[in-house]
Amino acid sequence: MDRPAPASHDDAPLAETLAAARAHFGGHDVLGTRLGAPAGWLRAGEIVRTRAPLDDLLAKATATTGGGRADIGGTLLAEGYAFALALRAVGTLLFGTRIPAMAPGEVALEFAGGDATITGVAFAGGAYGVAGDEREGDPALVVVADEDALLARLHAEMEGHLAPLLEAIGAATGRPQRALWRSAGDRLGGAFLWLGEVVGMRERAWDLGSRCMQAGGPLAVGAGYRVLDHAGIAEPTRDRRGCCLIYRIAGNDTCFTCPLTAERERRARLEARAAAAAAAATAAHPA
Numbered sequence: 001m002d003r004p005a006p007a008s009h010d011d012a013p014l015a016e017t018l019a020a021a022r023a024h025f026g027g028h029d030v031l032g033t034r035l036g037a038p039a040g041w042l043r044a045g046e047i048v049r050t051r052a053p054l055d056d057l058l059a060k061a062t063a064t065t066g067g068g069r070a071d072i073g074g075t076l077l078a079e080g081y082a083f084a085l086a087l088r089a090v091g092t093l094l095f096g097t098r099i100p101a102m103a104p105g106e107v108a109l110e111f112a113g114g115d116a117t118i119t120g121v122a123f124a125g126g127a128y129g130v131a132g133d134e135r136e137g138d139p140a141l142v143v144v145a146d147e148d149a150l151l152a153r154l155h156a157e158m159e160g161h162l163a164p165l166l167e168a169i170g171a172a173t174g175r176p177q178r179a180l181w182r183s184a185g186d187r188l189g190g191a192f193l194w195l196g197e198v199v200g201m202r203e204r205a206w207d208l209g210s211r212c213m214q215a216g217g218p219l220a221v222g223a224g225y226r227v228l229d230h231a232g233i234a235e236p237t238r239d240r241r242g243c244c245l246i247y248r249i250a251g252n253d254t255c256f257t258c259p260l261t262a263e264r265e266r267r268a269r270l271e272a273r274a275a276a277a278a279a280a281a282t283a284a285h286p287a
Contacts, residue, residue: 001153004101004126007140008036014127014140017096024095024199031091034122037108041122045104048164058172061116065249072245074173075183077116078166079244082184084109084118085161086191089154093208094201097133098141099150101126102157104164128153151212158188159217178218182242185221189213190257193225193238202236230267231274237266 009015015035022029037043047053061080062073085107089099100106100123110120129135130150131143144150166180189209196205206225213223224239240257247254254261256269 001144002142003103004128004142005139006106006124006126007138008125012125012127012140013096013098013129013133013135013138014092014100014123014125016135017092017098017127021091021095030198031088032110032120033088033091034120035125036122037124038110038120038122041108041110041120043105044107044109044161048104048168051168054165054168054172057111057116058169064115065246066251067249069245069249070173071175072248074169074175075180075244076246078162078169078175078180079183079187080117081165082158082162083187083191084121085158086188087195088121088123089158090191090195090205090208092127093150093154094195094199094205096129097147097150098127098129099154099157101128102161104161107161128157147208148211151208152215154212155215155217155219158184159219162219179242181218182221183244185213185219186240186242186257188219189221189223189225189238189240192223193236197236228266228270231271233270233274235270 012035018033021031042053047057057077058070058073061077062068062070064076065072085102089102092098092100102123106124106126108122109118111117112119125140127141128150129141129143130146133141133143135141136143144153162184166177166184169175170177170180192205192209196202210223210225213220221241226237228235228237237257240259243258243260244255246252256266
């Protein structure tokens with residue numbers, strides 16, 4: 001398939017989609033997405049090509065575990081990286097039925113916090129859309145047959161970008177490739193869940209996410225979207241396939257969506273949350 005031409009100018013198709021996303025949030029760049037190559041940002045392709053950036057990011061991610069567990073640090077880095085890419089792609093999908101081209105050479109990353117957390121993503125500006133897109137014919141936009149084909153393209157772009165990174169993380173930390181791909185797939189599915197709630201498009205996001213997570217490839221871990229309604233709380237959630245291992249560090253528990261967390265434990269946590277909310281409300285407005 002042809003790749004779209006880079007285009008960072010303001011009237012490029014992807015710039016148009018990002019503008020629609022900013023307008024939804026009152027002009028704020030909630031997605032943290034730019035076009036072009038901002039000065040001082042790290043080129044994604046350099047992370048694996050030179051290894052020094054990867055070693056630095058792994059050391060920072062491992063430091064957050066408090067136990068020096070490189071396998072956990074590698075998992076957290078893989079998850080955070082995959083979520084950062086997926087969040088931006090799902091955002092452009094929801095606001096414009098387009099996704100960015102995401103080869104490593106087409107992406108730059110910002111780490112403004114000085115740790116391994118990605119705070120901004122910049123794309124070269126090429127995008128994919130569906131046949132009938134009003135910008136069809138623009139060299140910065142490659143169209144595919146329909147929405148399902150666009151979701152398959154999203155998989156291909158994510159997989160192509162992540163493959164060398166996850167291979168390098170696995171080699172450096174000993175974390176199995178299958179486990180890293182499950183974690184990355186969970187973050188792709190989670191991006192649909194999280195953003196659907198933030199922008200008020202749950203039905204649309206869950207539909208797209210469910211179809212996307214049924215496609216082939218290592219990221220297709222299934223969607224599992226559902227609402228857990230208990231103790232007066234209706235919690236939108238999903239059934240994850242991978243575990244980040246953070247529970248193996250003293251003082252931490254399994255995550256709410258972790259496959260190791262039993263359903264009765266999830267309900268107990270909702271009960272505790274409801275009780276805490278009730279206590280806070282009572283304290284704020286005593287009888």
